Amino acid sequence: MKNDFPILKQTIYGKPLVYLDNAATTQKPQCVIESINYAYSHFNANIHRGVHYLSRVATEEHEKARKAVAEFISAKSEKEIIFSKGTTDSINMLAWSLSEKENFLQEGDEIIISSHEHHSNIVPWQMLCKRKKTILKVIPIIDDLSLDIEAYKNMLSHRTKFVSIAHVSNLLGLINPVEEIIRLAHEVGALVCVDAAQSAPHIPINVQALNCDFLVFSAHKMYGPTGLGILYGKEDLLNDLPPAEGGGEMIDHVTFEETTYNTLPYKFEAGTPDFIGTYAFHSAIDYINQNGKIAQISKHEAMLTEKLEQSLLEGNYSGASIKIYANDLHKAGVISFNLFNKDSKLIHPYDVGMLLDRQGVAVRTGHHCAEPLTHLLGVPGTVRASIAMYSDEDDIYSLIKAIEKAAAMLI
Ligand SMILES: *Cc1c(COP(=O)(O)O)cnc(C)c1O
DSSP states (O other), X not given: OGGGOGGGGOEETTEEOEEOBTTTOOOOOHHHHHXXXXXXXXXXXXXTTOOSHHHHHHHHHHHHHHHHHHHHTTOSOXXXXXXXXXXXXXXXXXXXXXXXXXXXXXXXXXXXXXXTOOGGGTHHHHHHHHHHTOEEEEEOBOTTSSBOHHHHHHHOSTTEEEEEEESBOTTTOBBOOHHHHXXXXXXXXXXXXXXXXXXXXXXXXXXXXXXXXXXXXXXXXGTSOTTOEEEEEOHHHHHHXXXXXXXXXXXXXXXXXXXXXXXXXXXXXXXXXXXXXXXHHHHHHHHHHHTTHHHHHHXXXXXXXXXXXXXXXXXXXXXXXXXXXXXXXXXXXXXXXXXXXXXXOEEOHHHHHHHHHTTTEEOEEEXXXXXXXXXXXXXXXXXXXXXXXTOOHHHHHHHHHHHHHHXXXXX
């Protein structure tokens, strides 16, 4: 499979590239790269507005991509798929829209997120709470770093209006029990958004089975282009929400006094959409489906994640010890760890990352846009290795060898 990804054939500082930063972004297969070239070369024209041939082709391709996304997450209808700029944009749009919805949020109402959230699923809610004088509550963690579901149960009340929760933590790789979280929220009448940025590439998603009200993810984390994301919402809920942005395409009729809005999904897509990006994303979804779909990919990745964790634990680090966060719990493609020297002092993750880079191994270090969770771990950051469908045992072997060398220099 690596042959399909031109970037992976490179050498870095004369060493073969070992790319293990897939939770930050994934590489693109040749077919996705070529699809961008193809779209610009063959049907570049603004969509929906033109009667001419190219505009019709562009519109058809854009809508076919929407259909492919709807099928990918088993949505009931394409109307429920809104194209955005990414997960961050989707959450901001949603938070804005909810705050503009009449009679939805009253002062003192509560919104719940969890300790596992990416900044994208924290800050927009903080901003909303400031605007609406609502209260942001955070599900704590227990000793093994998983979410404290008992505490969550106690948090829920008639004041809970909205819950927004990461399906998979981008720092720990932990898979959160979103089904249960959604069910419990619905019991008190709250709506739920699932941040699937880190799960959509790794776990089959069925929004109808999950019964989530909203779900968001990014194309670039699943082999598609950057700058494109999805906001899924149940049709009746999206119909009830005011648009988050105004402009072209999202309107029905405009006068200087008043504007009526377009139907779904266009109501939420102001301005010219990234129709080249949606075409490329369609190509990425096709590529995933041709390679056994997420169900198959998920099995391969689960095997590899386990192997990665085991190999990390078995490495020889010249007397340094390794700590894997949320060790032993089931993870999806992401492992965070740190090295400690003989006096149990943290070897700074940045130093480890730099020495890995020198050996051609790309990992991420730092707080991974989850600073509050990093603080809970009691460290300034972690080293994070994250895999994708093209990762293999050679990558793991190279990573371990590189950490062993780095440890020998840093101990
Ligand atoms: C990456 C990520 C985001 C943000 O995605 P963008 O593509 O940067 O908008 C949000 N949540 C999680 C869990 C992520 O991993």
